[in-house]
Amino acid sequence: MERRRIMVIGSNVTTVQRVSSYYLKQQAEVFPYYGIPMDEEVALFDPDVLVLCQPIPADFQRQINRPYILWPEQLMDEKLSVTAD
Numbered sequence: 821m822e823r824r825r826i827m828v829i830g831s832n833v834t835t836v837q838r839v840s841s842y843y844l845k846q847q848a849e850v851f852p853y854y855g856i857p858m859d860e861e862v863a864l865f866d867p868d869v870l871v872l873c874q875p876i877p878a879d880f881q882r883q884i885n886r887p888y889i890l891w892p893e894q895l896m897d898e899k900l901s902v903t904a905d
Contacts, residue, residue, distance in 0.1 A: 823849045825849045825851070825865065825869075826843050826849070826850050826867055827850075827857075827871070828843065828853065829853045829856070829873065830876065831854065831855060836852045836854055836873055839891055843871070851865045856877065856880050859883075862886070868887070869888060870889070871889045871891050872889065872890050874890060874891065
């Protein structure tokens, strides 16, 4: 079975790490990126899907020509606090 290549992008280090951990547990190959990558950096990793941890600049979203998932920081933090209890 081929592992999915997922690039997790975001400005909040904690959120990027949590989302990356989530996908690592799903047996995905994960590349966490803190900040906004250049096109060349995305092309180098060649992910199957991007996970955009909000907030993310709208102009970056518009230029993406790959499948992506928007991951709201608020929902991630709420979900983790519920599962941690």
